[in-house]
């Protein structure tokens with residue numbers, strides 16, 4: 760798979776005034792909310808195109824429910840995946856795995872997040888992260904990914920996604936696709952944020968159909 764070098768993209772996170780840092784704060788708040796509201800018991804988190812894991816790793820590490828979390832982060836670039844893996848290890852998240860059943864495993868997979876082979880075995884997630892994806896794939900692939908997210912998200916689970924709001928904005932269409940897939944809109948980012956930033960959280964209100972695997976969900980075109 761051909762992929763552009765995404766490593767320089769992450770530098771914008773280090774400028775607290777950048778739109779990307781503003782987006783990260785919203786995503787982190789959404790993750791915190793999902794953990795706060797999660798039912799008692801195991802919490803399964805799946806992050807596709809996870810990057811350096813700057814959203815989920817610090818939030819889980821600081822959250823009282825951290826021991827309940829089993830997470831799989833999937834990132835294609837091996838160096839970026841290593842950054843995430845090291846961050847998870849430094850946060851102590853990789854030490855809590857129950858070796859008997861892998862409960863509490865916090866795993867960073869180096870691989871294609873569009874390939875169902877990398878997550879079909881994970882089971883419906885209580886939190887699905889689709890951040891930094893929808894601005895980089897075709898409209899048809901966004902629609903397809905949202906439709907298939909239905910089978911990846913447990914009833915009551917949250918899906919968080921991002922997309923810019925530049926015209927013609929696809930944000931209303933993406934909301935429609937989530938609704939068709941059984942999700943109710945929960946929250947969205949402040950419209951006062953720059954138009955490069957939009958984040959929303961949705962709750963799955965149906966029991967997920969079994970995930971069928973099959974074709975890739977999307978292809979990055981940027």
Ligand SMILES: C[S@@+](CC[C@H](N)C(=O)[O-])C[C@H]1O[C@@H](n2cnc3c(N)ncnc32)[C@H](O)[C@@H]1O
Pocket residue numbers: 762765768807808809810811812813814833834835836839870871872873890891892979
């Ligand atoms: C825009 S960044 C977003 C990273 C992260 N989700 C975030 O919001 O900080 C996109 C990331 O997706 C990764 N990526 C692109 N295509 C991928 C694929 N098919 N499978 C896994 N990772 C992919 C890139 O290497 C890059 O790290």
